[in-house]
Amino acid sequence: MTGRVVIVTGADRGIGYETARYMAAEGGYDVVLACRDQEKGQNAIHQIKKDNPSALVTLMQLDLSSLTSVRDFVTNFTMKKRKLHVLVNNAAVKLSSTDLTAKPTRDQIEVTMATNYIGPFLLTHLLLDLLVTAAHMTGDARIVNVTCAEHDHEKLPGVTELDVDNFQLTKKGTFSGLQAYKNSKLCNILFSYQLADSLSGTGVSVNCINPGNIPSTQLESRSSKVKRGLKLVCLHYLLRCAKFTQTKKQAGKQVALLASSDKYKGSTGCYYEDGVAERSSIESYDRELRQKVWNISKKIAGLGRDDGFDDISLHSTV
Template structure:
């Protein structure tokens, strides 16, 4: 049960917020994390699907401590309201899983006028993380294990399957946000958003060094059954249908349960306590793309992201020189 007592944290189990937890990898990760005794907040855009996910988890595990809270990552106002609502519960925060993601079939904009894919996959989580950072720091100051987990994807890497198709992912600091619908490439934009996730994680790890907060990212694998592909074009869907048997035969395709396991591992595994600035694929540490390690791009993109979300000075994290 939620409590309004902001001072007595001794009664609380470890608390995890996971975005996009109403379906797919997020839902499976929420199940697995709650099974480990964590109190899990399902941060989802749809109230009906979020509450259904809450009930489904409790049906499987009646002792699961899970709760839906409304969050639309495509709305900066919604993100701020979510943080206010979380603060009203008086709960500590141990783990923030920035998991939600989407790829659109055509050019769309968020409520604030950002291109939808980058707006949700990166900017929404960028703001959410900053607004919850003080909560994470307070928990870390008590000597508790505190983690930020970001769900990225291997497609950010031009040398990976999928990442090698079409124009490679790249963050152009002079042209970060797609504004021309006629030149819109949904696959490239998605790949760029996943590169943004990795760049953000590594820069976050550098800026939070010695704070007691770790930041790691992961690729849950190629999982066609997730809701991520719900908005792709019919042509892409047909191509996927044709190639899927081959991918399954090669062992490339993973299940939602597998993907949820990767998220849960990075969020909870004792072996990763104190480990930061790493990238995991299918529960194993891997190297990410060459560009993802470019500190100059990371810092420049960070500053642009701060400006996009109009981040208040009090929430800014100084860069490490």
């Protein structure tokens, strides 16, 4: 066992489960499965332990769409006096592309942006002290943000650039499930690049990864059965042989390796596909946009000096 602790969000199924399973079984990590659904989380732990009885896995409740839940999670984790070496922000939701009505959370944040970006943004910053401490002691701590190719509006018909003046798509006629998803995944990348700069010299690396097209995940569970079935059959089984798609296990391994392999030690501020650093969208390299999104996110998440946020952000190169 490595003695290293990792938190994987959304680890009860899909890529998150496979990431947690791989890091516990193959990497020997002490893995915390941060899950919204406790029953599914317990089932995931049961399966991991069934296949690998010596695996170190625990379950903690976390609903990323709730700022209160995020803060409660961090409080409960820190009360356990545990170290933290790796954070994998994996959990995500995706509304149907035909859904034209925004669904606000109790915090009045659009649910896609809340779950996929604002929640992880807050979670990451509240755990930064632990990660910086681990990096100081071991020389290596990592943050991995899971994104996707759909962050690039140039590859998606009917989707536009991120409008910071309409960050939550509240202007009439601007909301769609796909636009909200694209915006949230772009923000994951903007955040990764900005945070990597902010943490320069601390030993904490920050990278994002597009694990590929995985039709067999439950990410699009809100889509119609016909659409989900067609995508599963056409894209998964027919195109996998041509390497257009991947299995959940393949994708989870990619994420786990970026989070743990010596191959990626010291690498930071990168966007990975198929284990290789690639260029993300043109929009994702807009430094002015990056700074604006950073400031907006801080305000929405309710971050302030008491969270240690300002001390970290002083290192920003932007």
